[in-house]
Amino acid sequence: MLGMTEDLLKRSPFANLMIPGIILLLVFGAVPLLTVGAMMRRPPLKGLGRVHPFRDMYSAWAVSLYIGFGLIIWIMVQTYMMNGVGAVHLLYMSLGMAIQAVTMLPSVQGYFRLGEENIH
Template sequence: MVQKQKRPKTVALLYVLHVFLGLGAIAGGLVLIVDPSGQMIGMDTSILVKSPFANFAIPGLLLLLVFGLLPLGVLYSMIKRPCWKWAERVNPFEGLHSSWALSLYIGFGLIIWIMVQTYMMNTAVFIHVFYMSLGLLIQAVTLLPAVQRYFVLDDSNQRS
């Protein structure tokens, strides 16, 4: 549980960023799972030559789970503030709700995902720049002082 306070606009912006990422990744992941050839969205499996994948099914599944469902789970956690033991184990930030750390991880993960993708594809196009920027923006907004203050745990709920 965190302190009851008015939600800053920057926290609302962070919510929007997670919704945008989550819904977009669910849609993209589903398309790649339904059509692993990538033709439905104008992609060709030839761009996977430097990857361990023969088609887009596994990347689509990863996209759906890691950048679709996980950001929406983090959003739920930011809003409802449950005490998830697994999330507390991966939260090194004493005094901040685990959802704050998870938001940072989503940003890091997205940046890494795009970097690996551009390496494997040996190209960078607008969508890569866009999603790299989104990952950086998620991190920057998460790190804003007003956002951090919003996720500070109150004294009665400090981790031991």
């Protein structure tokens, strides 16, 4: 639908655009939406507390940090595989860095820091 051809994938491990599309939909579509929902409602996220080293932070905060890292890494790998950089890459690289910057703001960290109660 976007007019992309499979020539873009000649330096990648993918034969067609379906697998990268599914990865993008899940990792950078569904997971961020679920994370935003969790950050807004702050439900207990038992189990997620075991997969991040930030024991004093709400688990969804750590997931947002990882989403930013993941987006930056995805774009870096994509530009390598495509052997070029476009405006869309700069946009999404900037978005990944913005996610990182906002997540690391002291006010945001303070809001998601766990108190006496453990809501992991």
